Amino acid sequence: MGLVLNPSKVESLDKSSKSKGRKKKDEAVEEPGCWVKLRFGTCMPSRSKVNSSITGTSVSYAETKSSNEKSRDREITRGGSSTTTSNAGSSTSTPYFSEELKVASQLRKFTFNELKLATRNFRPESLLGEGGFGCVFKGWVEENGTAPVKPGTGLTVAVKTLNHDGLQGHKEWLAEIYFLGDLIHPNLVKLIGYSIEDDQRLLVYEFLPRGSLENHLFRRSLPLPWSIRMKIALGAAKGLAFLHEEVQKPVIYRDFKTSNILLDADYNAKLSDFGLAKDGPEGDKTHVSTRVMGTYGYAAPEYVMTGHLTSKSDVYSFGVVLLEMINGRRSMDKNRPNGEHNLVEWARQRFGDKKRLFQLIDPRLEGHFSIKGAQKAVQLAAHCLSRDPKARPMMSEVVEVLKPLQNLKDMASSSYQFQTMQEARSRSLSSSKNGIRTQAVFMPRNGQPVRSLSSPNGPPSSPYYPSKSPKPNSKE
Incomplete structure (x- = not known):
């Protein structure tokens, strides 16, 4: 591959941390971050080169995470909760790691100052999102160089900064370069370059104007059309199939979820964030x-229980995401009524029952989906979510099943069964409005009335892109 350094080798570098808080191999280490949290909710690297008048407000990045952000931390315990350990004594030495870093020749090496200027001094207006890795800013650089250019000209890029959490953060930064610096595919996000100076580590990617699948599925008032959903599913499946079956040395992605699927202007899916890939x-x-x-709700159960990782772990995660695309709900949602918190377990009771097919489909589509396509997609999701990893399909098989689904024209809205179901639902809603079925609107829980509808206040937007993507063909 393009890098001499292997991620497995990086995991053995704990010897660089010889403080009394030394952790054993493969244990997460988190130290106070180098982030300045601005009063208006954004972040920037706290380096002297970045002009800021409020450096006195510096706090550790870990302390500024909201409860929702903490819920998506990368480490999952056997019980399913997220944990991190703190070790302020650990540190990484740039010269030490620089010697290990041998980068693929096609990557551009940026200076920190070039990226500071490209993002307009990491100003809040350039911030695209914030996540476990750090912050992502929009910037502009030369088409074939590294020099910053005027906004709206040259090449639009997304600049991801490294959150200073010790060795684990550096591992993920190296993993991104190790994999994306060498793997080229239409359904993988393109890594353009990197920067490493002193304690600053940044990555530069192609900018994808439509943001993440997560934002389109869960944070938009207008639902994604069925054909677009199937197009995105196919593109994401091709990306995983490439990693599993088409490269010389197979790669396990390990963090397949809606927020890591980014979309270009034509809704072509691209897998991003290879920090956990193996x-x-x-x-x-x-x-x-x-x-x-990984992320709770997407990780395969056998992986969570044993730590044994295979390509079939990714297949399970794909099944979760496909089910989210079919149903329009998050894999885990504690705001749902009892029995519906876990989307996969709720759906298992309906797999294989044709009479309950429409219960699995996003009601916001209002029948504008293919019946045959929905049946095939549900069957495929069920297959990917098999409890036995060996029973799950290969991703190349998933690709073949998905290929024809976006072009099927047998719309459910014109079927007798769907129309009958809609009429029954309308009668039920009418009865509810007349006070006959108040249980449909409010469900008593511990003697208190609680709304059965999902809370409109979901978790924060994707760590890579805001909840609002630009309109098609808009100026970047």
């Missing part, structure tokens, strides 16, 4: 044993 098992090995990392 090389697949070699030789006669059946799995990779590793600390359990």
Whole structure:
């Protein structure tokens, strides 16, 4: 591959931290971050080169996370909750790591100052999002160089900054370069370059104007059309199939979820954030044993329980995302009524029952979806979500199933069964308005009336892009 350094080698570099808080191999280390949290809710690297009049308000990045952001931390315990450990004594030495870094020749090496100017001094208006890795800013650079240019000209890029959380943060930064610096595919986000100076580490990607699938599925008033959903599912599946089956050394993505699927202007899906990716098992090995990392609700159950990672772990995660695209609900939502918090477990009761097919489809589509396509998509999701990893399909098989689905024209809205169901639903809603079925609107819980509808206040937008994407063909 384009890098000499292997992520597995990086994991053995704990010797660089010789303080009394030394952690054993593969344990997460988090130290106070180098982030200045601005009063209006944005962040920037706290380096002297960045002009800021409020450096006195510096706080650790970990302390500024909201409860929703904490819920998506990368490490999952066996019980499913997120944990991190703190070790303020650990540190990383730039010269030490610089010697290890051998970068693919096609990547551009930016200076910190070039990226500071490209993002207009990391100003709040340039902020695209904030996540576990750090912050992402919009910037503009030369088409074929590294020099910053005037906004709206040259090449539009997304600049991701490294959150200073010790060795683990540096591992993820290296993993991104290790994989995306060498792997080129239409359904993987393009890594353009990087910057490493002193304690600053940044990555530069192509800018994708439509943002994340998460924002389109869960944070928009207008639902994604069925054909677009199937197009995105197919593109994402092709990306995973490439990683699993088409590269010389298979890659396990390990963090497949809606916020990591980014969309270009034509809704082509591109997988982003390779910080948790791992090389697949070699030789006669059946799995990779590793600390359990990822996002609760998407991680395969056998991986969470044992730490045994295989490509079928990614297939399970794909099944979760496909189900979210079919149904329009998040994989985990504690605001749903009892019995509906876990989308996968709720859906399992309806798999295989044709009479309950429409219950699995996003009601916001109002029948504007293919019945055959929906049946095939639900069957595929169920197959990917098999409890037995060996029973799950390969991603190349998933691609073949998805290929025809976006072009099917048998709309449910014109079917007798759907119309009958809609009439029954309308009668039910009418009865509710007349006070006959108040339970449909309010469900008593511990003696208190509680809305059965999802809370409109969902978790924060994608860590990479805001909840509002630009309109098609808008000026960047």
